[in-house]
Amino acid sequence: MTAAVAPILPGSGIAAAPTLAVQDLCHWYGSGANRRQVLDRVSLTIRPGEVVLLTGPSGCGKTTLLTLVGALRQVMEGSVRLFDEELNGASRATRQRLRCSIGMIFQGHNLLRCLTAEQNVQMGADLLPGLGYRARRDCSREWLRKVGLGDQLDKLPHDLSGGQKQRVAIARALAAEPRLLLADEPTAALDSRTGREVVELLRGLARGQGCSVLMVTHDPRILDVADRLVRMEDGRLSEGLFQDPGPTGSVG
């Protein structure tokens, strides 16, 4: 089954079911003569707590893969098992429910302009079921503190720097306690030092939560934060070389 194609990670042992198991995923855009294949029999497995970086030239289908894995798009062919639920043929409601357990970080920060940093993070915390208003608010403050913005609670996105906005976005994604974090070039709009800080923060916090990360990036300077590198070209995946000896080596 899916476990057969999953690479055995050094040190990971026999963990629970994989967070994400993609098998023979194909996707096309357009129809008729204009039909163009963007994903060709893609298979990928991500285990709980694993940080996977996806690289490749632009237009190779990385973002399409993210939207399919993120339950934002209907799967056409192949299998995507997310938290042990099949996405192929899943209803709108199922996909929306699954999305509550996926954190998303975008190229742009995509913060709500009319909300303060704290309120933006709370839009993520509001997805948590069964928590009172105050608990969710305290949770938002806690996350902002963890990303180092404990003193910027009442700032509007407009008044924050690019790096700060991206950190608010990270806090917002993590406040919903996701099991999988999808990030699309989170460092694209940041300078190299800030980018590095943001990515390391992201990895540290995700690890702390036992949350898996799938990150698309072009930035060669941050490849070393990954447990595993995957390269995509012309809609096909190839398992990249291990940047580092193992997850233990990349921490810190």
Next chain:
Amino acid sequence: MLERLWPSRRIPLAWLLLSRQPGRLAVALAGIAFAGILMFLQLGFRDGLFDASVTIHKLFDADLVLLSPRTMSSIAMAGFPRRRLVQVMGDPDVVGTTPVHWNFLLWRNPQTRTTRSILALGFEPSDPLFTDPALAPKAQVLSQQGRVLFDELSRPEFGPIAQWYRQGRTIDTEVAGKRVRVAGLVSLGPSFGADGNLLTSRETYLSLLPNTPPGSIELGLIRLRPGADSAAVAKRLKQKLPGDVAIFSKQGFVEFEKNYWRSSTAIGFIFSLGAAMGFVVGCVIVYQILHSDVSDHLPEYATLMAMGHPLPRLLGVVAREGLLLALFGYVPAWLAGQALYYLVRTGTKLPVVMDGPRALLVFAMVLIMCLGSALMAMRKLGDADPAEIF
């Protein structure tokens, strides 16, 4: 604490979307308030007109009323033979009748010497005319030839009659080119048809209008024995009387007049159309505001959808925006409506007041306007594709 009472509370996104863009909010509220004011004003005029058109009608001391079938309204009263009232007296349930002459005459303003049309009622001073008992003693003076009672609520264009009269001045002026003297004041009120009123005796009336056909009157008041069934009497009289008179109950007389203004003239339609225009203008403004608000925030809505917020919750945000706009827009409209009604009352002496049903009606219209526009704007939210935001 709010947190304890309402633990499932979320970030008030609708309120924040509106309030963090104060410029747009101000425009929206101004637009809604304007639409509300327009509706208040038009509906107020319309209802005020209908009420004002029967100011006099409500005062008559009558259970049944005779009119000419050619009469269409109080501004065009046709005559019918006075004999009919004598015939009516033959009915055992009828205890009294009053013949009334009714026409518009030219009144000369004693101060500016300009003339203006005034409603003149001529009756026998010893007969009851109005239910108000204050009239009977004043009517005594009318038995003198050339005396009139002036309505102190008449529009000021007729001259400062009431003021002069109270100062004890003798007021002589001309009505229909004949000399008359104001011998007292009554309090009746103007209507859309008549800017002012005066009462006089039958004798004086006929001298002012010498061409009145002999034995012709415009209105016949019939009073019934207490406890008499007015509908049955009306039916009986209708069978007995020839076709040159029409018989109404007093309420029917009031409705007949209102109905004239409502249906036979463009006025009711014009004011209703004016109110509808206010409604449409308001709809366009609110829709425009909400639509551009949704469009501007489409990526943000898509982000929220990508995060897992269900679409109905986001539609609820737009609906709440509409609701908030309705509530905040209605308050200034209501206040301005009160102020404008006051201006209309003092300026036109029309009975235009902010009554409960109209306040509710306009609120309902504003609510429908805002929620309907929100509903239209929600369709735009369907365009938010969370897959497009990566």
